[in-house]
Amino acid sequence: MNGVFRTGSARRREALACYGFILPAILFLLLMAIGPIVASFVISFTYWDVMTPPQWIGLENYREMFLEDDLFRRSLWNTLYFTAFVVPLGTVVPFLVAMLLNSKIRGMHIYRTCFYLPSIVPVVAGSVLWLWLLNPDLGLVNAALGAVGIEGPLWMYSPRWSKMSIILVTIWGMAGGPNMLIYLAGLQGVPRSLYEAAEIDGARWFTRVWNITIPMVSPYILFTLVMGFIQAFQVFTQAYVMTPRGDGGPVDSTLFYVLYLYHKAFRQFEMGYASAMAWVLFVIILTITAIQFKLLGKRIHYG
Amino acid sequence: MKASAAISPERSATPAQHLRRALTHVVLLAGAVVFVFPLLWMVSTSLKQGAEIFSTPPTLIPSVFEWNNYSAAFDIVPFGRHYLNSVVIVSVCVFGNVLTAAMCAYGFARLRAPGRNWIFGVFLATMMLPPQVMMIPLFIGFQKIGWIDTWKPLIVPAFLSGGAFNVFLLRQFFMTIPRDLEEAGLIDGCSRIAIFARIILPLSRPALVTIAIFSFMYHWNDFLTPLIYLHDQDKYTLALSLNLFKGMYITKTPWGPLMAASVMMVAPVVALFFALQRHFVEGIALTGLKG
Numbered sequence: 001m002n003g004v005f006r007t008g009s010a011r012r013r014e015a016l017a018c019y020g021f022i023l024p025a026i027l028f029l030l031l032m033a034i035g036p037i038v039a040s041f042v043i044s045f046t047y048w049d050v051m052t053p054p055q056w057i058g059l060e061n062y063r064e065m066f067l068e069d070d071l072f073r074r075s076l077w078n079t080l081y082f083t084a085f086v087v088p089l090g091t092v093v094p095f096l097v098a099m100l101l102n103s104k105i106r107g108m109h110i111y112r113t114c115f116y117l118p119s120i121v122p123v124v125a126g127s128v129l130w131l132w133l134l135n136p137d138l139g140l141v142n143a144a145l146g147a148v149g150i151e152g153p154l155w156m157y158s159p160r161w162s163k164m165s166i167i168l169v170t171i172w173g174m175a176g177g178p179n180m181l182i183y184l185a186g187l188q189g190v191p192r193s194l195y196e197a198a199e200i201d202g203a204r205w206f207t208r209v210w211n212i213t214i215p216m217v218s219p220y221i222l223f224t225l226v227m228g229f230i231q232a233f234q235v236f237t238q239a240y241v242m243t244p245r246g247d248g249g250p251v252d253s254t255l256f257y258v259l260y261l262y263h264k265a266f267r268q269f270e271m272g273y274a275s276a277m278a279w280v281l282f283v284i285i286l287t288i289t290a291i292q293f294k295l296l297g298k299r300i301h302y303g
Numbered sequence: 304m305k306a307s308a309a310i311s312p313e314r315s316a317t318p319a320q321h322l323r324r325a326l327t328h329v330v331l332l333a334g335a336v337v338f339v340f341p342l343l344w345m346v347s348t349s350l351k352q353g354a355e356i357f358s359t360p361p362t363l364i365p366s367v368f369e370w371n372n373y374s375a376a377f378d379i380v381p382f383g384r385h386y387l388n389s390v391v392i393v394s395v396c397v398f399g400n401v402l403t404a405a406m407c408a409y410g411f412a413r414l415r416a417p418g419r420n421w422i423f424g425v426f427l428a429t430m431m432l433p434p435q436v437m438m439i440p441l442f443i444g445f446q447k448i449g450w451i452d453t454w455k456p457l458i459v460p461a462f463l464s465g466g467a468f469n470v471f472l473l474r475q476f477f478m479t480i481p482r483d484l485e486e487a488g489l490i491d492g493c494s495r496i497a498i499f500a501r502i503i504l505p506l507s508r509p510a511l512v513t514i515a516i517f518s519f520m521y522h523w524n525d526f527l528t529p530l531i532y533l534h535d536q537d538k539y540t541l542a543l544s545l546n547l548f549k550g551m552y553i554t555k556t557p558w559g560p561l562m563a564a565s566v567m568m569v570a571p572v573v574a575l576f577f578a579l580q581r582h583f584v585e586g587i588a589l590t591g592l593k594g
Contacts, residue, residue, distance in 0.1 A: 021414060032441070037432065043439065113580075115334065143359065
């Protein structure tokens, strides 16, 4: 009980003070979340170029999107491709890094810093850096590949390798980042006694990892999987910065969902169509999140 | 099973453990080099003369240190201007985020009012919303009130708590502060604002620093928001500046100056990291623990 004075007027005063303190959150909720989300739903049923009044066109935007727009399909495919690589790699690579960094050996904090640094590099800076590293003729990556006798690909200049280039930049920024730190915190919470008991029973390293480590950190893995999926679906900056004028090339191979949405909204000023795309994105994210919780939720061990 | 193994697994496995430890070092070292090398390359390129940038085989340490790349960065685009713009915008946004997030967190953690928990629940749920769903109506709204091509759409929303995540973290922290301190203040006749400013905020410095770091990183790196709202190049932020740079020359990107500009954008982040390492790492780990 925190009531020093618990009279009616004191309670009213406390309530007023509370609303005063949380006013920014209430305004955020109304102006930055609920208002816009309702508005975008309504706008998605219109044709609106912002200059002239909106025209109500019913489900036309959705119909065009699913039945006619090849670029929409292209952008969805590109995004699924990106997600299919980034979500598993963005889970497994940080997990392996965390396992390595969890051992007690000398110079650990130096290693930790090395792995962590790429994750704090601003995405724009990381993207121009990798544009340079992946330059087909002059870049370091192809020079290194050439030194061992491999002819490097054209990376961002080839529709076959452009998505892979962006996946590479993304994983570089993720490997030692938040996911790794979350796993590391999880690993450090696993009781030593479990491993000692398993070791006495003669369990091999792989068995211990599979039967103790992974179940014990599974809530953290679910959390990062869900967040990773949501983030991967929103990939934008890397593709914008790494293609000329942010066009998502070559031949639309890096035109990801949000990049296409951006083109529709802010280059072609088709606000209705872009809003419909935003709502479809919202529904996709909600669905996949719900599926992940359902599928993995049962197998998660909450310690 | 041997008795000695059961009693002391550490001692019995010494040679194997030595081997494993050495192996761990090798793997860690290789990994660390792979991850840090691109950053070293950024610095290296930023200090090389035009010809050496393209030399084969590539050199890591420049034979001549070419500091002119750094001054060239300021000539190719209005980099100094953009840098200053970012510093101003980000400072105001961080201040706005920390102040208003702390206010909200205090209200949600400590003051009782009808509907408070319900509001908090809905507020938390907004974390799941992809920002792209709000982006278009916000743009149209800001356009209607004439805020396009000004800093207002970047700065004003920062005074609405910066989102549920900041508030959630701070609320968790505030709930650990003993109530006795506040009650003593109340008996002495302090107002809620005085309690918040003189008791709660000073006791929460570590949590506030963590929020400030998150907020700094977010606004320093933000690309999409300024891209949508800013058209006049004089108003650009650093993130837009780097992108502008890249587009200045169609065929020949000035890699030396561009890497110099990148180094200047990354440097404050890395400096902040080394100064406040503990806050960085603990704050981020916290998000997983409590999320």
